Amino acid sequence: MRGRIKIVLCLMAVLILAGTAGVFAQSPYAGETITVAVHAVPHATAVYNFQDQFLKETGIKVKVIEMTADVMYEKYMTEFIGGTGAYDVVQMNPQWLADTSPYLAPLKPLADKEGLDFKLDDLVPKFRDLYCSWLGVWYGMPWDGDVHLLYYRKDIFDKLGIEVPKTWKEYRDTASFLNGWDWDDDGEIEYGCTEYLKKDRMYWWFLDRFASYGGVYFDEDMNPLVNTKSGMMALKNMVECLPYMPPGSLSWSYMEVRTALVKGDAAMGKQWTCVGKAAENPEESKVVGKMNYALVPGAQWDGEIYYRPMIAGGWDLTIPKDSKKKGAAITFLHFITRPDISLQIVMDPNTSLDPYRLSHYTSPVFRALWPTAGDYLDAINANLDKGFPDLLIPGTAEYMNALTYEITQVLAGTKDAKKALDDAAKAWNEITDNLDRETQKKLWNGQYDAMKALGIVYKEWKD
Amino acid sequence: MKSGRKKLKRYSFVLPAVILLIVITIFPLVYSLTLSFFHWDLRRPLGWRFAGFSNYARALFSDHRFHRSLITTGIIGVSAVLLEFLLGLGLALLLSRKLVGKRILTTLLVMPVMISPVVAALMWRMLYHEKYGAINAILRLLGFGTGPSWLGSPHLAPFSVVLVDAWQWTPLFMMILLAGLQSIPIEPHESALVDGASRPQVFWHITLPMLKLSIIAALLIRLVDVIKLFDTVFILTSGGPGSSTETVSYYVYLVGFRFFRVGYAASLSYLLLAIVVVIALGFLRILRRREVG
Amino acid sequence: MFSRRALLKIENIAVYVILVMAVSLAVFPIAWTVSTSFKSVGEYYTYPPVWIPKNPTIANYTYIISTAGLDYLRNSLIIASLNLLLVLGVSIPAAYGIARFRVGGENLSFWILSQRMLPPVATIIPFFLLFRGFQLFDRQITLLDKHLGLILVYCTFNIAFAVWLLIGFFESFPAEIEEAAVIDGCSRIGAVLRVVIPVIAPGIVVTGLFCFIFSWNEFLFALILTREAAKTVTLQLSQFRTPTKILWGEMSALSLITIIPILVIVVFIQRYLVKGLAFGAVKG
Known part of the structure; x- marks a missing residue:
């Protein structure tokens, strides 16, 4: 009897121990x-x-x-x-x-x-x-x-019978058409488009234009390609779109752009994915159910549009x-x-x-x-399927900052576009040399090969 | 013998401060000064490589962005400090009168320095917003149209940065000068007024000279601080639009802590130190010459 | 035309008008912060702006109190006040020595000022490496994430500030009065404590106030040299700005709570500022 009880007790102890151990x-x-x-x-x-x-x-x-x-x-x-x-x-x-x-x-x-x-x-x-x-x-x-999407006001586009822009030129023209008048009848003036142009991270709004016009960061020999025709076309489009953005856009960052979209101040805008969720939140959004999402515009090549939305x-x-x-x-x-x-x-x-x-x-x-x-x-x-990757080699932050320093001067109207892009290329070369050109070249080619495998390769824009 | 002991006694007043400062800063200073003669890039595991004077040469001769940021800092810094000084002096003079409710007025006027600069900059960014900001809303209410784009224009943005700095730091001048005014003996003023001097004359010839040391100290400290202006720019504009508000501290910060060119950042810092020392010494010398004249 | 008394009255009114205008400019952004701290998410960006929240909420304050916000406030208080004690303790004698006896001449005072000039970017990495400390048996001796670390580092810029301001105040005190006290049988230290310090008290409290504020608002050193245990409230405040959201309400609530200690100090030291009046100022 005693022995049995002992065994049972032992078993129970083991079970309890095992149980706690299990938890x-x-x-x-x-x-x-x-x-x-x-x-x-x-x-x-x-x-x-x-x-x-x-x-x-x-x-x-x-x-x-x-x-x-x-x-x-x-x-x-x-x-x-x-x-x-x-x-x-x-x-x-x-x-x-x-x-x-x-x-x-x-x-x-x-x-x-x-x-x-x-x-x-x-x-x-x-x-x-x-x-x-x-x-x-x-x-x-x-x-x-994270990836960039083109957000647009489906209700307004439907009401006015306009197409969602597929190319940067159409984007500019649509923005121009929708700019400066009250298309949603709320008594306020609305604007064509909104973009992040504050100096810190605005390069992402340049790069997908640049990439769709055929640009990539460097060629195989580590020569910067920002000051090519691709860069010029991208920058030209940005400058042309600037008048159709709300006043003060040059200092706008994520918060202001998101606000302009969810408060219904702008008809379109390129932003990160989280804005989509914010637009459906009635607490802060005036456009619940009115927002739709599309491919970020691209550039028209012979018979084909190159889309290169930033995986930002x-x-x-x-x-x-x-x-x-x-x-x-x-x-x-x-x-x-x-x-x-x-x-x-x-x-x-x-x-x-x-x-x-x-x-x-x-x-x-x-x-x-x-x-x-x-x-x-x-x-x-x-x-994502068409996505264009960030530069992923040592010094990315410095390369991007140097680029941003130049293009924001063009947008602010204080520097000529060609000169600015040439200066950016010069700065990029200096950064490359400082980090050791041969190493950088090897690392960049590693990334470039991966991009080529995805079908992304530099193509000279003829215009 | 006696004078030696006396000297020692006098030195013992400053010794604690000097020893404390040396103990705290000797290692960082020697380290960073040495570093300024080396290439050290945290992004690549190459360690320290001797650079001679090449960091300094690059900063002096080929880094145009650095030069531009120095000019921008000069413009923003001088306007901010002057504005703060004049406003602070005016307020201190007004507050040194016998006033009912002086305590509460002073307390309210000092409040801007209590807000953390990061929060202040964010709040101002919100207030400056073209459409949703309170400033333009007030301008609209007063019938001034839609109001300017405070941070979005390369011409207005430096001014907007100055305004935030002045808002935050005017109380520093005000309080220092107020304290200075409080400890000025009253007799010279009264006798001068009795002698028929006008009040501006009394201010110019008696009050101001007595405040001089406090003014010099406050101006120097603010000049040194405004050259380190960083958080405000970081949040308000990131130095933009274009290069219009890129101050030298913001640039040095980028080089050191975003690009991790630590050696180069150290040499930029020491160049900046040299510039500040020269300006401060020049400033002191000019004031001293005035004193002699 | 006007009697002297009427002129004085007009002048007084003008003074009040100017001061009230100045006060409204100074306080406006703070009033906006107060209003924001009671707003809910939908009221941050509105056109026209919401001046007074329709349904004021205290959710932002309860959030701050329920999270670690107040611990960081305590850290800031410890760091700023101990630093203040240390700084005033060494700066008052130093400033007195320099002002009265010209100890070290120009060079010394300028060297002290230069401690404030070097951009923190240059010294922050060596400070970090130094503070990382060393292993003593099984204990890590370190100043990282410790109150003491920041208390020491903040001396570099606060001593410069305090010494320079205090020199000015000591020099404005007539040396003859002090000498007279010494002749009357006071010791040198006694003369300073009993005669000089009370007169320049307004200067000392203002100096102390700003030293406190400089430590309180410092960001970069606090960022690199602390993690969690010694994190300051300024650092916590900067966290409310994230890439996808600015937590306006929470940030406003915490920054207003943060003002309170400094506000208390300012109200308290006004006694000294008013007391100073007995010694002078231009009469209105």
């Missing part, structure tokens, strides 16, 4: 706390929403450090060169991968060691191939998928080389980008994070989120 020790890293550095709220909301579930499933605690978005690059770099290992997971712009890769941990060995399947086939191929790895080494998982930025999650908890970190990366979890994150307008998995685009739940959500997802897909 708290599903991961070998249970009990660890990882430090995750992401953008402040709204992005951080995604981690806050799921950290309890993560703790329950793995036993790993997450400490969120909210970063000031504008200055996180410099913050990371100082921590990296100091080798402090202060962060276990960091949010990273794909454009910085070339500069920061020496300080990051390659993900494949980590994933293999833990036996985690990241379902990489389910990632949008362009994000996966161009924006998550560098020189063939996989460093990051997407966290926010986006965000990855990466693991610093100096992290002391890489096992827990990769477990977190796997969890937060898992198809089911990430779908909930990208559907939630409070996170401001956008879809990046193929399964996000096909998800019936997402497609039913608002009446035109299906169109929205299709438009994202179409733009």
